[in-house]
Amino acid sequence: MRVCVIGTGYVGLVTGICLADIGNNVICVDVDKEKIRRLKKGIIPIYEPGLKEMVERNLSKKRVSFITEISEGVENSEIIFIAVGTPSRKNGEANLSYVESVARSVAKAMDGYRVIVEKSTVPVHTGEWVRRTVKLNNIHGVDFDVVSNPEFLREGSAISDFMHPDRIVIGVESEKARKIIAKLYQPLNVPIVVTDIKSAEIIKHASNSYLALKISYINSVANICERVGADVEKVAEGMGLDKRTGKSFLRAGIGYGGSCFPKDVSAFVKIAEEAGYDFEMLKSVESVNRMQREDLVKKIKQAMWVMNNKTIGILGLSFKPNTDDMREAPSIDIIN
């Protein structure tokens, strides 16, 4: 199938390359001219295990190309993925200006039916706004569908997560678009959850917030363990072997960071607020997470007595292993 992926960051680049690797013709678009110039030569802008080899393979087989013009990508593709950033605004809500700008450019370039897929993590109702924006700028008056297809890959194991996901979520309101997206993902042979667009959008924020909640939960348990002399690692093992609880995300530590959990949790709090619901539980998740960093600094002070003129070595700067992503890494707050 002919696919265009707009935004070649952690998600867009991995999505584009993996879709090319399973046999599609993919055009990756980014506004960052330097990034595209380097990608054309097979130089990868991020560290992600296995990605370089995959880009080289698909470049040499001519299944992927890298360009800077959205119009060229849209004219030559039937499916358009929007995978640009949706960073937090100061008040916690998602900044959708990149998504809006892309939706306008896509609309102007469409010369026939297209499926426009939200891959970026966006708040509920964004699908409606994208549809409205595309309709307003649809200068050729062509048919189109909007689909929500949130991404669940993790940096550090992004390729394997994309190729072998636990599930694929498709939020869709037309049978034609559902069939097209289901066909695209068919080679992955994994369960597909088909839903309406709003539910798909909520699934992404609810999933990330739930994982963040597990982290803050075990960190709270760790704080009790420390006070009473229990071993949180053993407690987590004892809890995690229960299938209802599960082992993952029960590692106590300095809390979550990275480009997703902090922004997605605060966006979900904001989404709830706008819907008239005070998501108190998630606000506690955020405050526990903040406290973990502060507590670590207190512990360092306690261990060192006087900190002046002492040199401190920090091992591990990115927010987790196997990535070079420093966005919202707890190390930055702790070092500061």
Ligand SMILES: NC(=O)c1ccc[n+]([C@@H]2O[C@H](COP(=O)([O-])OP(=O)(O)OC[C@H]3O[C@@H](n4cnc5c(N)ncnc54)[C@H](O)[C@@H]3O)[C@@H](O)[C@H]2O)c1
């Ligand atoms: N990073 C992750 O692990 C992860 C996982 C799941 C979902 N997501 C979501 O996916 C989205 C993208 O995240 P990311 O980490 O890949 O972001 P990123 O910042 O790494 O990449 C975004 C890219 O979009 C490009 N861009 C911005 N405006 C553009 C425009 N108008 N036209 C073309 N390109 C444009 C930027 O130059 C950049 O290269 C976010 O909504 C994020 O929440 C991220």
